[in-house]
Amino acid sequence: MTTIPTDPDTGEFHRAPNHFTARITADGRDGWPVEPGRYRLVVSRACPWASRGLVVRRLLGLEDALSVAVADPIQDEKSWRFTLDPDGRDPVLGIRYLAEAYHAAEPDYDGGISVPAIVDVPSGRLVTNDYPRITLDLSTEWTAHHRPGAPDLYPEPLRDEIDAINGRVHADVNAAVYEAGFATTRAAYTDAYDRLFACLDELSDRLAHRRYLVGDSLTEADIRLFTTLVRFDAVYHGHFKCNRHKLTELPVLWAYARDLFQTPGFGDTVDFDHIKRHYYQVHEQINPTRIVPKGPDLTGWTSPHGREELGGRPFGDGTPPGPPPESERPGEAVVTGP
Template sequence: MSDGNSGYVTGGEYNRDSNYIPDRITADGSGGWPVEAGRYRLVVARACPWANRAVIVRRLLGLEKVISMGMCGPTHDERSWTFDLDPGGRDPVLGYERLQEAFLARFPDYDRGITVPTIVDVPTGQVVTNDFAQMTLDLSIEWTAFHRDGAPDLYPEALREEMDDVMQRVYTEVNNGVYRCGFAGDQAAYDTAYARLFTALDWLTERLSTRRFLMGGSITEADVRLFTTLVRFDAVYHGHFKCNRQKLSEMPVLWAYARDLFQTPGFGDTIDFPQIKEHYYVVHADINPTQVIPQGPDTANWLTPHGREELGGAPFGDGTPPGPPSADETVPADSGPGGLGHR
């Protein structure tokens, strides 16, 4: 989601700019953007936890052949995320070098952050939305005509009221809470942020000690949203963002829960640890002026047994896991657990 600002620490408490393009792609097309196979391109970066949500949900629901995916590199400058992983540094579908071009194609005077995930209308090359929270919910509730057979119900209607409350707390206290620690501009702001984060992690520990997933026996979008922060915790947030009361691997319940998800198709196979580390340690130069990327931690422990099956349930309920990712969307073998190389 990072927008390319050169300075992230501005003094006092960190407040996220949450003014996104609110357009939605809907089954009835009432907002001008109808659900349509092949029309839209999801632009993401593997490094970004907010984009990682969309990558996972798209995969779990089997929308890969319906919504194409463009991949930005792990770092960006003040202007924009860039397509430096693609031949010639251009997205092969949009023809853009920078995601910024899609925003300017629709809003010539756009002056806000250029964030991922973003959905782009391929025929016009214009941004549709970068509202990351609504985007993934709409993949579940508006794109049902294109879901794969056996796709999970990630936003069950009967659970939505409670689930919305859980997801809101996860967002404010954990997803954004780690950033509140990392970008705190003074000691008092950091101390408050640190206390809030670990209070929430203790609450999650208690909740997950008796149920396999956040809402019960099967995976929902709530788990996707928590996972993308937990999977980055030891590699980035513990040290870089000073979230260091404990490592995730020292919190037994959350560590086992995170490994359970990591080892589930559609979760761990979207994770590129070297890109994650390169993004945070290089882009946040005001926190890490040397831009040195740490070698550790060893990530092979993500593949160790988790034992969460004892709590019952099934990750996909009555459904089935997604198949393996396509060759062009597969994370390189040396970038997953145990892979310590840098790009």
């Protein structure tokens, strides 16, 4: 069971800041230069923050330059573990727990162990767990290793607008679902719930007549919203009590989410089994029985969405990525029913 950091006075959930914020850059100015094969991206397919890295890595074609380790969706008292791998060890890093890389970087570290995390393979040291910066740097610092036809997910002329959208979505969607779910007072829960659905209503209005959040192609903003929307009905609606509406009851956002899910690089990184088992089995304070619900029916994710009529070019001047490597395909991207 994980400990949920809520304020004992207000009942508000506060996410801990990212402690390791070094950047991997083309010029190595933080001491960590971009080098293909040197680093390993550690993720959980259950985690929306980590899933951003999986989507960006796929869209940019960085599979050969940046390897990936997938943690078990079920944590224990030492947090993320590599029990999906033979002998319970990551085959590249040789460790059983991600915490080992954290402590290799800072032996006295006693904070949370979070994903995504990038580890330096030669030293075994954690480099960064700064999830907002990781994906932006994959787009802007790893360009020498992008695939031919990779999209520009953070175009310079649109960065101010992307940053503004990302800031609002982070506060009132990405974080708000957790703040509602982990709240221990009615006031804290109501505040998060109200902010969440007010923002979803605004996003619905914004997306009613445009295919993507910023510009006419996919950007970092769409990726950050998608990883919350794809978990909404499976987890957040019931488990986190974000139940004014299901995603499937919000016509614009449901069509938008299906459009992204069916775009190469998005749905082929999603594992609903990992998502559901993590939330319902790890958060025992919320779900003490640890029973994982059978629903919802997920077959609608592959139904027609009609968003093509709004125009836009998903990859801008680029091209879609090819299929994911066989070894990286989720066990079950879409199940056929509850």
